[in-house]
Amino acid sequence: xxxxxxxxxxxxxxxxxxxxxxxxxxxxxxxxxxxxxxxxxxxxxxxxxxxxxxxxxxxxxxxxxxxxxxxxxxxxxxxxxxxxxxxxxxxxxxxxxxxxxxxxxxxxxxxxxxxxxxxxxxxxxxxxxxxxxxxxxxxxxxxxxxxxxxxxxxxxxxxxxxxxxxxxxxxxxxxxxxxxxxxxxxxxxxxxxxxxxxxxxxxxxxxxxxxxxxxxxxxxxxxxxxxxxxxxxxxxxxxxxxxxxxxxxxxxxxxxxxxxxxxxxxx
Numbered sequence: 139x140x141x142x143x144x145x146x147x148x149x150x151x152x153x154x155x156x157x158x159x160x161x162x163x164x165x166x167x168x169x170x171x172x173x174x175x176x177x178x179x180x181x182x183x184x185x186x187x188x189x190x191x192x193x194x195x196x197x198x199x200x201x202x203x204x205x206x207x208x209x210x211x212x213x214x215x216x217x218x219x220x221x222x223x224x225x226x227x228x229x230x231x232x233x234x235x236x237x238x239x240x241x242x243x244x245x246x247x248x249x250x251x252x253x254x255x256x257x258x259x260x261x262x263x264x265x266x267x268x269x270x271x272x273x274x275x276x277x278x279x280x281x282x283x284x285x286x287x288x289x290x291x292x293x294x295x296x297x298x299x300x301x302x303x304x305x306x307x308x309x310x311x312x313x314x315x316x317x318x319x320x321x322x323x324x325x326x327x328x329x330x331x332x333x334x335x336x337x338x339x340x341x342x343x344x345x346x347x348x349x350x351x352x353x354x355x356x357x358x359x360x361x362x363x364x365x366x367x368x369x370x371x372x373x374x375x376x377x378x379x380x381x382x383x384x385x386x387x388x389x390x391x392x393x394x395x396x397x398x399x400x401x402x403x404x405x
Contacts, residue, residue: 141372143168146219151229153180155333159360165193174200202229202260212267224371227261228283235298250297257301277320284327313380322379329386331358350397353388
């Protein structure tokens with residue numbers, strides 16, 4: 139299949155996880171892909187694996203928190219391929235959020251600013267640098283990776299959730315300002331998508347609690363997000379702009395009490 143034939147695509151944070159799965163689907167659909175990641179060695183390994191499978195992929199170092207680094211990736215992509223058709227803003231400070239982000243009263247200015255710089259300012263910079271190239275060539279597609287954490291309050295990950303809510307708003311503003319130029323901007327909001335094996339009992343209990351919210355009979359995998367990105371990058375979604383799609387197994391589709399009610403009725 140070649141749903142993305144010839145569409146030059148930058149995917150940030152693509153050395154592993156959801157980004158790598160998305161890159162693999164993109165090259166399988168005919169897209170030349172730039173694996174942009176702060177871990178250049180891992181990005182090069184991912185690009186090599188995709189090339190070995192017959193895809194077209196190159197690795198570039200990208201610190202999404204650095205304006206100069208973002209500019210360089212866009213400039214180097216145009217130099218290598220002559221154009222930019224798709225940007226997937228996937229890179230985020232997920233490890234920092236998982237280890238240090240917490241409730242309001244434990245927020246530090248340093249953590250807040252770092253998460254905003256990586257999760258929100260970085261995608262803004264990538265949009266700002268890529269959009270003029272897309273406009274000149276007649277169009278393009280931007281896909282921002284948000285998070286279901288942005289929709290409802292929770293006990294932790296406060297800065298992360300707020301940064302992703304800002305990214306959803308940025309999505310709509312880019313769509314509103316540049317859709318008329320042929321540049322579409324949409325977002326994907328993943329639910330719980332594990333990217334590493336669960337190895338400790340505490341994490342296993344948390345995962346079990348999260349999976350109870352799904353209304354499909356399985357958990358999510360990175361390819362679930364990748365396939366939605368393929369759709370939003372392709373001509374199939376040519377009339378879709380400024381939208382945020384939850385890809386979460388239906389976790390946001392029901393009343394909060396439903397998993398407990400299901401257990402009660404079953405018992």
